Amino acid sequence: MNRPVPGRRSRQARAAVVASLVAGFAAVGLFTSSRAAENPYAPDTPEPGSVEAIARDTTEPRFLSPWVAYVPASATVPSPTKRLGHIAGAAGELTHAAQIQGYMRAIAAASPRLRVETIGKTEEGREIVLVVIADEAGIRDLARLKAATAALADPRRTSPEEAERLIATARPVYYFNCGLHADETGSPEMGLELAYRLAVSEQPMIRAIRERVLVLINPIAEPDGRDKVADWFYRYLKGKTDYDALPRMSPPYWNRYVYVDINRDAHQKAFGATRAVHDMFHDWHPTVVHDLHEAIALLQTWNGTGPYNPHLDPIVTSQFLEMSFHEVTALTAMGMPGVWTWDFGENFGLHYLDSVAMNHNSIGRGYETFGNTTPETVDRSILGGGTEQETYMTREWFRPVPPPQAFRWSMRDNVNYQQTGALSILDWSARHAQEMLRNFYRTGYNSWRKGVTEKPFAFVIPDGQDDPLRVAAMINRLRDQKIEVGRLTADLKVAEGTFRRGSFIVKLDQPYRNYAVDVLEPQRFPAESPSIPYDDVSWAFPVGFGVIAARIDDERVKGAPAEPLKVDVEARGQVTGNGPVFLLRDSGQEALLAARVRLARFKVEIAEKAFRNGTVDYPAGSWILPRQDGLRQALDAVSRELALDFRSAPKGPDVARHDAALPRLGVWVPWADTDSMGWIRYTLDREKVPFTYLRDEDVRAGGLKQKVDVIVYGPFARLELQGQIHGIAPTAGPMAYTRTPEFPSHGEPVASDDITGGPGFVGLEAIRRFVEEGGVLLTLGNGSTLALEGGLVRGMRRAADSEVFTPGSELRLTFDRADHPIAYGYGAGTSVFRLNNPVYDVPMRWATMAYCTSCLEGPADRRFVVSTWGGPGPMVVSGGMRGEARLKGRPAIFDVPQGRGHVVAYNFSPIHRDMNRSDHRLLWNAILNWSALPR
Numbered sequence: 001m002n003r004p005v006p007g008r009r010s011r012q013a014r015a016a017v018v019a020s021l022v023a024g025f026a027a028v029g030l031f032t033s034s035r036a037a038e039n040p041y042a043p044d045t046p047e048p049g050s051v052e053a054i055a056r057d058t059t060e061p062r063f064l065s066p067w068v069a070y071v072p073a074s075a076t077v078p079s080p081t082k083r084l085g086h087i088a089g090a091a092g093e094l095t096h097a098a099q100i101q102g103y104m105r106a107i108a109a110a111s112p113r114l115r116v117e118t119i120g121k122t123e124e125g126r127e128i129v130l131v132v133i134a135d136e137a138g139i140r141d142l143a144r145l146k147a148a149t150a151a152l153a154d155p156r157r158t159s160p161e162e163a164e165r166l167i168a169t170a171r172p173v174y175y176f177n178c179g180l181h182a183d184e185t186g187s188p189e190m191g192l193e194l195a196y197r198l199a200v201s202e203q204p205m206i207r208a209i210r211e212r213v214l215v216l217i218n219p220i221a222e223p224d225g226r227d228k229v230a231d232w233f234y235r236y237l238k239g240k241t242d243y244d245a246l247p248r249m250s251p252p253y254w255n256r257y258v259y260v261d262i263n264r265d266a267h268q269k270a271f272g273a274t275r276a277v278h279d280m281f282h283d284w285h286p287t288v289v290h291d292l293h294e295a296i297a298l299l300q301t302w303n304g305t306g307p308y309n310p311h312l313d314p315i316v317t318s319q320f321l322e323m324s325f326h327e328v329t330a331l332t333a334m335g336m337p338g339v340w341t342w343d344f345g346e347n348f349g350l351h352y353l354d355s356v357a358m359n360h361n362s363i364g365r366g367y368e369t370f371g372n373t374t375p376e377t378v379d380r381s382i383l384g385g386g387t388e389q390e391t392y393m394t395r396e397w398f399r400p401v402p403p404p405q406a407f408r409w410s411m412r413d414n415v416n417y418q419q420t421g422a423l424s425i426l427d428w429s430a431r432h433a434q435e436m437l438r439n440f441y442r443t444g445y446n447s448w449r450k451g452v453t454e455k456p457f458a459f460v461i462p463d464g465q466d467d468p469l470r471v472a473a474m475i476n477r478l479r480d481q482k483i484e485v486g487r488l489t490a491d492l493k494v495a496e497g498t499f500r501r502g503s504f505i506v507k508l509d510q511p512y513r514n515y516a517v518d519v520l521e522p523q524r525f526p527a528e529s530p531s532i533p534y535d536d537v538s539w540a541f542p543v544g545f546g547v548i549a550a551r552i553d554d555e556r557v558k559g560a561p562a563e564p565l566k567v568d569v570e571a572r573g574q575v576t577g578n579g580p581v582f583l584l585r586d587s588g589q590e591a592l593l594a595a596r597v598r599l600a601r602f603k604v605e606i607a608e609k610a611f612r613n614g615t616v617d618y619p620a621g622s623w624i625l626p627r628q629d630g631l632r633q634a635l636d637a638v639s640r641e642l643a644l645d646f647r648s649a650p651k652g653p654d655v656a657r658h659d660a661a662l663p664r665l666g667v668w669v670p671w672a673d674t675d676s677m678g679w680i681r682y683t684l685d686r687e688k689v690p691f692t693y694l695r696d697e698d699v700r701a702g703g704l705k706q707k708v709d710v711i712v713y714g715p716f717a718r719l720e721l722q723g724q725i726h727g728i729a730p731t732a733g734p735m736a737y738t739r740t741p742e743f744p745s746h747g748e749p750v751a752s753d754d755i756t757g758g759p760g761f762v763g764l765e766a767i768r769r770f771v772e773e774g775g776v777l778l779t780l781g782n783g784s785t786l787a788l789e790g791g792l793v794r795g796m797r798r799a800a801d802s803e804v805f806t807p808g809s810e811l812r813l814t815f816d817r818a819d820h821p822i823a824y825g826y827g828a829g830t831s832v833f834r835l836n837n838p839v840y841d842v843p844m845r846w847a848t849m850a851y852c853t854s855c856l857e858g859p860a861d862r863r864f865v866v867s868t869w870g871g872p873g874p875m876v877v878s879g880g881m882r883g884e885a886r887l888k889g890r891p892a893i894f895d896v897p898q899g900r901g902h903v904v905a906y907n908f909s910p911i912h913r914d915m916n917r918s919d920h921r922l923l924w925n926a927i928l929n930w931s932a933l934p935r
């Protein structure tokens with residue numbers, strides 16, 4: 001199409017853009033000045049050239065607002081152009097993390113209205129900083145302002161009258177996260193200009209924001225990813241403007257472990273980026289936490305379609321709608337098309353970075369603007385390609401002006417939309433400052449009072465559970481989320497039962513009561529709801545940790561004597577007796593793989609049947625450690641670290657057993673999708689379990705059985721069979737991901753001379769041979785597609801019916817082979833976390849037909865099925881699902897002997913993020929018993 005574009009636009013056309021913007025100032029009437037004819041920007045003076053530069057990089061006048069059409073000049077504070085040599089969002093420029101942070105420090109050095117502090121560190125050691133902006137008085141007064149929001153956050157120590165007194169002189173704190181998703185590249189550029197504008201502009205609107213609000217900007221929430229993406233741009237994308245022909249736009253890693261999932265970490269706080277924002281939150285108590293994302297045209301302001309999380313206060317759910325509608329109205333009134341709200345996500349699950357606010361009585365919200373990833377200006381079309389964007393094209397009550405269908409789009413356009421939106425809501429916040437603070441206080445007050453007046457009144461986590469390590473981990477996670485936990489100082493008798501002294505108790509008369517109930521109760525997602533959830537619908541901690549937490553509705557629990565926990569819980573095991581043989585009772589402890597690694601130099605045997613020793617019953621899976629030099633000291637260390645109990649016996653029991661040979665463990669991470677496998681690596685690293693990282697090229701090189709005994713593969717959120725085989729398309733030739741002087745961020749955590757091509761058929765043959773030669777392949781979640789549909793094993797097929805829908809729920813399964821080592825520690829059944837993975841089937845004998853090729857081979861042996869979905873009672877333990885009857889009885893775990901080895905395929909992932917700790921053993925069991933899986 002032949003549309004005018006910036007590079008080719010005539011001087012005349014550019015002048016027309018500027019003129020139309022200047023006219024816009026008068027029309028909007030927000031920047032009013034009696035001298036508008038001489039200087040429409042008064043009282044500001046534009047930095048020379050800024051109006052023209054912004055117009056040049058804006059592709060159409062309607063993609064710009066008067067507020068951001070110029071950069072105010074300052075004699076003392078350096079503008080982005082003075083520091084970087086170009087305006088924020090200039091075509092073809094992507095700023096690295098250190099430059100962004102350095103610029104913020106430069107403004108802080110020159111302006112009394114801005115301060116920079118460090119709030120955390122990333123996995124690769126980069127700093128995470130916070131920019132604080134207010135007028136001079138506000139910056140001088142930060143300690144008092146912070147104390148005020150902290151007091152408002154705890155209604156137990158701040159009465160409504162005292163709150164009103166504080167509100168009169170406090171300020172709402174409005175916080176922005178830029179650059180969380182590293183391939184959404186615009187917001188860190190936008191943040192540069194927003195910070196500068198807020199610091200120096202004398203527009204009445206900006207002055208009011210400075211005087212009535214504390215603005216916090218995290219200019220680069222995930223600096224590790226930012227640098228990798230910036231290097232990637234300069235390495236592979238710079239100068240390329242045919243959008244549809246661009247090679248892969250993102251490096252294979254952002255953070256050391258994950259990319260998209262950096263924004264699914266609110267409950268577990270696994271990563272530095274999350275911990276920094278949570279620490280910031282509990283220091284400043286922001287009224288609003290606002291994430292900036294770039295996946296939808298042209299500006300979608302979030303609040304979720306519903307169903308809303310049942311524990312959100314109604315004040316929150318109506319205030320965030322009000323805020324979004326303000327933005328839609330403000331930008332639409334300025335003539336900017338494609339600004340809309342509501343119909344995106346659901347706001348039932350709150351596991352995103354901004355959720356720290358929603359989970360702690362503030363408002364979490366965000367934008368999706370339209371990002372190109374590449375800072376080059378390109379032609380974009382929303383229609384075609386079958387993306388969800390196509391469904392965002394209609395005019396609706398929540399979308400008054402839909403986005404155009406095809407247009408030219410620049411980084412500056414994106415910056416214009418984000419910054420105009422941000423200014424509109426800061427303007428709104430300045431005008432609703434006291435109301436916002438009152439609602440913040442009232443939300444916390446309501447949450448606390450619910451715990452005083454409504455059931456449940458507490459949760460009790462009994463001491464002495466099967467895995468004290470997981471109990472401690474769950475308690476510490478609650479504490480890490482600022483949920484107050486105590487310990488019973490006397491036995492407690494209530495309607496729900498008797499709980500021993502020493503048990504943990506979460507009394508709900510506390511400000512974060514709503515979040516406590518949300519994470520301690522199973523979720524009930526209305527699965528028949530017409531809107532498909534955006535992400536997981538189960539996150540209950542007791543379910544995920546496999547820990548008993550009793551809900552207490554008996555009001556007497558309020559008076560239960562308990563002392564608050566002041567420090568994290570440390571679980572400890574013990575070693576009793578002096579051997580010479582030691583026994584470890586398998587009660588499903590998570591730490592058995594870590595323990596086996598710590599005891600690598602010792603012989604460990606695993607009982608294949610239950611046995612009794614003295615007065616203790618040992619189930620199958622229990623450990624027998626024969627007499628060995630130095631064993632006792634090693635067990636002391638393991639029991640201390642991993643909370644495992646070892647008891648001595650005069651001799652080994654008379655029971656069938658096998659050697660628990662520690663395998664050489666391999667983790668095959670395809671370059672095409674490192675995200676969900678990052679959690680596997682994260683978990684192994686945390687537990688200090690060594691493994692060999694296998695890249696696609698390592699798999700292609702073959703000889704795998706010479707290197708490793710067990711390979712873990714999967715689960716993958718999105719990678720389909722074709723992508724699992726062929727990987728990243730080599731459309732632009734080989735793509736190296738190596739550290740070089742020019743691209744120093746690349747090569748972490750693992751380098752490659754070429755990330756394209758996947759394992760290919762050569763790699764599949766190498767995997768087949770690995771199993772033939774005695775290796776064990778463990779495929780998780782969607783990784784099982786490769787095994788079951790890619791032809792590594794025969795006789796399994798994808799079930800024909802598609803009514804099954806399990807969007808991240810905790811579901812029951814039953815062990816058909818309760819004596820299989822994978823079942824050790826679990827009894828007859830358990831529940832596991834299941835994403836919406838494909839459903840599989842073993843063809844039945846009567847289904848044999850001439851046109852079913854896999855049936856001609858004869859049906860697969862049902863004995864390969866270790867466990868099937870369903871169990872006593874409803875299948876859903878937490879979350880929600882559709883098509884329960886269609887899933888029930890279908891395989892959940894297969895173990896297929898193949899050649900001298902095995903393929904074990906899980907129809908779910910035993911490691912999903914860091915949420916389903918009680919499922920880990922299902923994977924550890926296959927690793928610990930790899931050499932003794934039944935033939």
Ligand SMILES: [Zn+2]
Nearest residue numbers: 181184293294
């Ligand atoms: Zn995003």
